[in-house]
Amino acid sequence: MPRYEFRCRACGDTFEVNRPMAEAGRPATCPQGHADTVKLLSTVAVTGRGGSAPSGGIPSGGGCCGGSCGC
Ligand SMILES: [Zn+2]
16 A cells, blocks of 8 residues: 655644555644644655766766776
């Protein structure tokens, strides 16, 4: 069963809800009882930022410099 992450706009808490995909768009209630919640994007979609791999095409992982210094 997919897991969805919600954030409560009343208390700022984030919580996860396991529910079938058919109910993914339904509002969730905060564990504190607040109904003003928003569904967050999946954690997979959030990792797009941070710039760990510049667009220069340098392979990541391996040596300290990608292998060009022989280390
Ligand atoms: Zn709340």
